Amino acid sequence: MDKKLQQLKMYLAEITDLNGAAALLGWDQQVNLPPEGAAARGEQLGTLGRIAHDRGTSPELGKLLNELKPYAAGLDPDSDEARLIKVAARDYDKAIRVPSDFIVESSQIQSLAYQAWVAARQKSDFSLFRPHLEKVIELAQRYVTFFPPADHPYDVLLDDYEPGMKTAEVQAIFNAIRPKQVELIKTIAGKPQVDDSFLHQPFDEKKQWDFGVEVITRFGYDWRRGRQDKAPHPFTQSTSSGDVRITTRVDPNFLNTMLFGTMHECGHGLYDQGHAPELERSPLSAGASLAVHESQSRLWENLVGRSLPFWQHFYPRLQAVFPQLKKVSLDKFYRGINRVQPSFIRVEADEATYNLHIMLRLEIEIAMLEGRVAVKDLPEVWNTKMQDYLGVTPPNDAEGVLQDVHWSSGMIGYFSTYALGNLISAQLWEKINQDLPDLSDEIRSGKFDGLLAWLREKVHRYGKKYEPQELVQKVTGSRIDPHPYLRYLNQKYGEIYGL
């Protein structure tokens, strides 16, 4: 049976290699590729994707997995081997359900939908995108039918991003926080606003970049296992745990873009650099889920990077780099970077309002999937919910329903992961602070090795061995719980806005 297991590992290793190669091609497409290379790159990615898919759905793989079932049953269920077989079987069982024709049709529809979305957003004209989005929703509805009936059809979509997560769980979590977050931002709106005008002024681009590098080097980002480049839409892509690539962008007239973007992507990067070496070249050498990945980026960006102890250490350094900040006190700076202001655009939202952007999207996705909301009514539904949750109405569709790329690329079920990531980050943070009572002092003296070691030990090294809820339970003692995030928001903004 050891021979079969070796065969499986080798088979999965080659699929992992193909995915790693595709990851590099994708990274390069956004960072390096000359414009006239785009068509051929698309073909290359298509070919790699087809080969990986063919192998991931091959009868040979199915036979191996089947033969290994009795062997797996005898293993410690927490062992790497048992988990590898489990994850590989889950991926295989899901993949073989989706007909090849459907995949081809999906990519064609998505490719056209993406182009239509680009044009629609540019012209702020939802009608250009509408027929395409209708097809995308119809695809999602059809996709669900390939799987056994779930508690809710949306479960099938969610499972692709958050293995094992149920729609009802997410709804319960979101229902618990929605009224509290809505109330919080209303209370804040009644208080005097903090000033953040000093963040909007010219900052030398090279100095910004270098400051970001200084911070993440201190975080523990390992340059022997990673790099950082510029990209118009920052992202993290890893081709292996020894080759992790974060990207950032620098706005010459606004400090936050580079500052928190760099820390955010570094959080993703630290996670990818931390998977146990034994998991390399296997599907387990990846994040547990998108939400867990996001918990890592948010933890470094917000819990660390937007905290007072962090700036107690780094602000003098930042002032030395940008002397124009010398007249801005630490207290004023700290309040400024934590300003709460309901706005139209999700990716620019602050910690208090962000999750509400997500809830609105989740509700809309579920309603469209169920057929309760028609695509044609989307702009109106969007704007109504924006008014209800955030008290603002987008002036046009480009800043409203057309702002995100996800739907045009067929990613229905993705959005919740952002909000869940926020919740997990605060939940981990409470646990970390119990385990490391001196953490604030350490951060105040610019030390992050204890924190990183904790994350490596409790989260990073496991890679994709555990499902997200399992991992959160294992680390914190309970499943995803919205209360730590609410406690965090109330305490932080209570102090800043004097609530």
Added chain:
Amino acid sequence: MDKKLQQLKMYLAEITDLNGAAALLGWDQQVNLPPEGAAARGEQLGTLGRIAHDRGTSPELGKLLNELKPYAAGLDPDSDEARLIKVAARDYDKAIRVPSDFIVESSQIQSLAYQAWVAARQKSDFSLFRPHLEKVIELAQRYVTFFPPADHPYDVLLDDYEPGMKTAEVQAIFNAIRPKQVELIKTIAGKPQVDDSFLHQPFDEKKQWDFGVEVITRFGYDWRRGRQDKAPHPFTQSTSSGDVRITTRVDPNFLNTMLFGTMHECGHGLYDQGHAPELERSPLSAGASLAVHESQSRLWENLVGRSLPFWQHFYPRLQAVFPQLKKVSLDKFYRGINRVQPSFIRVEADEATYNLHIMLRLEIEIAMLEGRVAVKDLPEVWNTKMQDYLGVTPPNDAEGVLQDVHWSSGMIGYFSTYALGNLISAQLWEKINQDLPDLSDEIRSGKFDGLLAWLREKVHRYGKKYEPQELVQKVTGSRIDPHPYLRYLNQKYGEIYGL
């Protein structure tokens, strides 16, 4: 039959995609990869290589090619289709002869040989490399046996780099030029040496880079279809004709490294950017051979970049960038960059001595393959030939027999392509000057569009449609002919050294 042809094209397109992906992984390995990513990258390249090889030797491909034979016989033999089938059949027939075991064994031996060579060169100790080189030569001897008997066993090795070329042809060409080049450098040695000390002084790295970019932009390097990066050992790698990547290096204390290295790689890049769009995603979208590729790099580097008309235009600009050259006259500069000086290292050799480095290597490879020279005697044979041809003896093996990477990577048969490239470049140059009588004047006014258009039309667009001898015949009216190069050397150095 059209359907079969479409199937063949699609099959070859996917193999081309895999090779394009591997090309990017290889480029990235030398330009971007963090050190700890090397092991996984090796696995990814191995997997892509295996899949491409499996497909390139599959019975399915063999069947398709066989079925298309009668169809191909009815086509215009010069049509893209006929040539595609011919080249694909040639590649297939060669590939299936080599057993998979042999390929695996070869990569293992070469991998160890490469590591041993690195250590041996570092310590300048040939004995460390010797047992590995013996195995590499034995592999080459075994490789030859997989193919039908040729006029000379070395033909089989040569054919991998120069399709259709025979050992006897190369020997005849080299025999014709060897005595003339040896005589030329002896005559030059009797004349007063030109001064090139002004090339060895500090030159700002950024300004060097920018000047190189300025020159190759003027050459016509298309930045929408290409890029340039830094690499310790400059090379050109293309993932498609719309994504051509040249690299260069900058020596802060020596101008030639960046100057002629950049023009050299640009020559390769212009060739890759010029393949006809109809050949994209096929094995024909590549250079005709390594020698023809080298003819393009050498043409821009030497025939253009080391010419007087070129510097009549660019020297004032170079002086403006580097004011320390203002006291060096154009004439002195031109002589300096064309200084002839027998030396130990091939890659640093000038135009008059370069080919002799190659001839020595070819003679040694053939003798080793035939078993006439034992690996253990190599340092002695090397040094004797260096003395005979160039009048110098390397002080140690690192600067002698251990200087090149090729043998350690199993590349036996490669070296001649460098010298053949030089010869072809001069042969093309004579023809170009017949077709474009005003070429010198154009270069003198910094114009290269006529030259590039000629190369596009006569050479670049054909890609790999023709074998190298066929192409040279088609363009110049004769097969590879050493006399244009000799005429070029005699005229150029006659003027510079007053012979």
